[in-house]
Amino acid sequence: MARREECPACGTDLHVCRMCEFYDTSVAKNCREPIADEVRDKERANFCGYFKPVPGAFRQTGSAEADEAKARLAALFGEPQPDDATGSADSEADAAKKKLEQLFGGDGRKK
Secondary structure: OOOOOEOOOOOOEOOOHHHEOOEOOOOHHHEOOOOOOOOOOOOOOOOOOOOOEOOOOOOOOOHHHHHHHHHHHHHHOOOOOOOOOOOOHHHHHHHHHHHHHHHHOOOOOOO
């Protein structure tokens, strides 16, 4: 397997410690290969010559936390949520205008 090979479905690096037969969180440096150099980021491509891939070993982490953080940011800035079925761009513009008027205390009429 080439060092920069990626998953065709998601683009994740495949030549990573977490995909290796020697990866073990219960030992020093998380590697059972005693003479392998330490790799700090276990989920990024590396140059380890002892790498032996294990099919199905990698499980992407942090996806739920990232989705939750994105939803909170969208709510903070008043963006529609991904599962919302909001109206047209006009209604979004109207909603934004109303929020600006509330923020600056205007009633929408020109003076």
